[in-house]
Every structure is written in C-alpha cells, then in structure tokens.
Amino acid sequence: MCQLLGMNSVKPADLRFSLTGFAARGGLTDHHADGFGIGFFEDKACRLFVDAQPAATSPVAEMLKHYAIKSRNVVSHIRKATQGDPMRLENCHPFTRELWGRHWLFAHNGDLIDYQPESAGNYQPVGTTDSERAFCALMEELKQISPREPCSPDIVFETLCSMRERTAEFGVFNYLLSNGQSLFAHCSTRLWYLVREWPFSNASLV
Template sequence: MCQLLGMNCATPTDVTFSFTGFAARGGVTDHHSDGFGVAFFEDKACRLFIDNQSAGTSPVADLIKRYPIKSKNVISHIRKATQGTVLLENCHPFMRELWGRHWIFAHNGDLHGFAPFLSGVYQPVGDTDSELAFCALMQGLRKRFPGSQPPLNELGHALADITRDITLHGVFNFLLCNGQALFAHCSTRLYYIVRQWPFSKAHLIDADLSIDFAQVTTPDDRVAVIATAPLTDNETWTQFAPGELIMFEDGRPTMTWSVPIPPEVQAKNAANTACT
C-alpha cells in the first residue's frame, strides 16, 4: 500500500525528522517506489514538491531532508501504483483552489466502479481514482457552500457526508488540508501522535536517527503527526478507528465524525491495502 504522512502544528515547524523516516519507506525499507510528494502550507497558499522517482532515491526528497521549511500544515505521500501509470501527474499530493485557498489531498486506498459526474470546474489531470475522488470532494463542497467557506465544524460535517458516498467504492484513507485545519479519514489503517511540552526523545523506525525535541522546542509548540504506520519505536501512537474522520487544529484533534465503512472494506487487511 501507499503511505500517508501529515503534520498539523500550533506554531510553524519543520518536518525533516519525520520525513527522513517516511521517505525511507519509498524504496529503501519498503516498496513504495512509484513516486512521492510533499506540500507545505503558508497561510492560504502552499509549496508543492512532487516527483515520479522513489522517495528513497529522488534528489527532490534529498532537498526536503536538507531544507527545513517551517509550516503549520504538511501533507506527504509515497506511492505504490495500482490504478494509473507511474507519471508525474499521478503523484500525490494533489492541489486545487476553493474559496480563495489552496486545498491539498493525498489518498491511500483503491476505489472501484467510481465514476462521479464532474461539472467541469474540477477535472483530473492524471488517470488515478485518487485525483478523481479529490475532484469529487471539491465539487461537492463547492456545491454545498457556493458563496464562501463555512465554519470549520460545518465544513467537517459536509466532508463526512461526501466521504460516506465515496467509501461505498472501496478503501478511502486520506488527508485533506486547506491551511487552516487538517482532516484525516481512516478506512483501514491510520495513526497519530501529539507531541507537546514537556517534549521527549524520539527514535525513527526506518532510519537510525534520534532527536531530543526538548532541545529544539518551546512550551508554545505542539505538533500532531498522522501516518499510515507509526514512524517511531519509542513513542505511543493512537490508532484511528475505521470510519473516523478527525479534524486537527493547532497541533491537536478538535472534532471527530464517524463515517460508516462497508463490511467488505472493513474486512480488508490493512497490510494488503493498495494505493493509486
């Protein structure tokens, strides 16, 4: 399966430590070698880097490891293709505009028989079901709130409704962000951890690298990290329940919705989850 990484913070923070372990899963410690991407929000806009090379060998990934971009919201993805060829336009995250903001989306899963009608405002550039689902999400939100963005709690309710329809077609783990909040939905497998004062040491699973966060943080810092599988082996990660949609703000979960998951999706072993 592909892998997802998200970070939501109270203050601008760099993702270099987590990304170093995460990128190793792109062809070094695991087999997700069909491209990768990472997006860093700066208020309403974001910096987006994608490459159809593996994260384990890409010069773009090396740049991200060496360049500590500070952001309050980050989404990254490493890809193992099932639907869609190994091309740059099929690399996640995907970006679209809605209500004068950039929106970023990354998906881990596999949707079958999914053919939504798209009016024309949002159309996929590549040929993955993931980008198609993102376009359907954006179109659905725009249709419900044509004038301007609603309060985040109303936005979350609408997102849960639209997600419910898409999950009927298969596994739909995703991360979605507009620079204000990060939404994470679990169909099969997703974890998160909140790091806050007093901070402690962390050691990566996929690289022999440790960091003492207490040496590089302040009491005002708080960071929520979301990942398909835990990135560290000496911290306690919280597993999402299947169907959970969680909104993260300022480095912590603030609201949760429950989206019914079809029995056939629940039966899938998370270790066999595919990605497009």
C-alpha cells in the same frame, strides 16, 4: 497501497526528522516506489513538491531533508500505484486545487474500484488516478454548497462525512485533506497518530 504522513502544529515546525524515515519507506525499507510528494502550507498558499521517482532515491526528497521549511500543516505521500500509470508526475500526490481563495491539498491511500463520479465541470483531474477523481468530486461538492464564501469548519466536516460514506462503498478511502487552517484525516482501515507537546523528549527513527 500508498502511505500518508501529515502534520498539524500549533506553531510552525519543520518535518525533516519524520520525512527522513518516511522517504526511506519509498523504495528502501518498504515498496512504495511509484512516486513521492509533499506540500507545506504557508498561510493560504502552499509549497508543493512532487517527483515521479521513488522517495528513497529522489533528489527532491533528499533536498527537503536538509531544507527546514516550517509550516503548521503538512501533507505527504509515497505511492504504490493501484490505478493510474506508475511513476507519472501527474499521478503523484498530494493534489492541489483552489477553493474560496485558498489552496487545498489532498492525498489518498486506497483503491476505489470502478469509481467514476459525476462532475459539473469546475474541477477536472489532470492524471488518471481514482484518488484525484475523488478529490475533484469533493471540491465540487464543497463549491456547490457555497460557490464564493467559505463554509464553516462544521459544514466542511459534515460534507466530508457524507462523501466518505458514499465513496467508501467503492473501496478503501483513507485520506489527508488540508486548506492550511485545518488538517482533516480519515481512515477506514488503521490510523496511527502521535500528539507531542513541548518540551519534546528524545525520539529515534526505527
């Protein structure tokens, strides 16, 4: 399955150090070689970079290792395809959609077997992954709750919890979701996270 990397920061920060090690796992130190993507939020919009090449050899990933894009919320993904054609740009995460006048980013790790959610038509997948279908279903559900005005963070969280239970019946549903204000992370297997506070101590890539 795929691997996820997210960052939520009080102050805008760049992710180059962590991205260097993460990108290497996309075909060099690990076997997640079916595509790469990363999104950096700047207020309500995001800069999104995706590449169907392995992250370890992607010119896009290499450029980003030297480009200090500072952001408070970042979502990144390296892909090991389980559903959807491998090494296809439209199947690379993160996926993005607009809701309530903001970009939303979603990246998924897992495999949802026979997952075919119903859709009212506002959000349709471009690619052929179960991941993008789940993202469209989530956006649809939030839009149905409040078509025009943003929901409170509590209502968004309750909606995510409800959908998590229903979606996880089909398989592993680990994901990162952000709208540039918050970063939501769910893990039904193992979740690793790091909290750092200034002044930072030295760290080494392993």
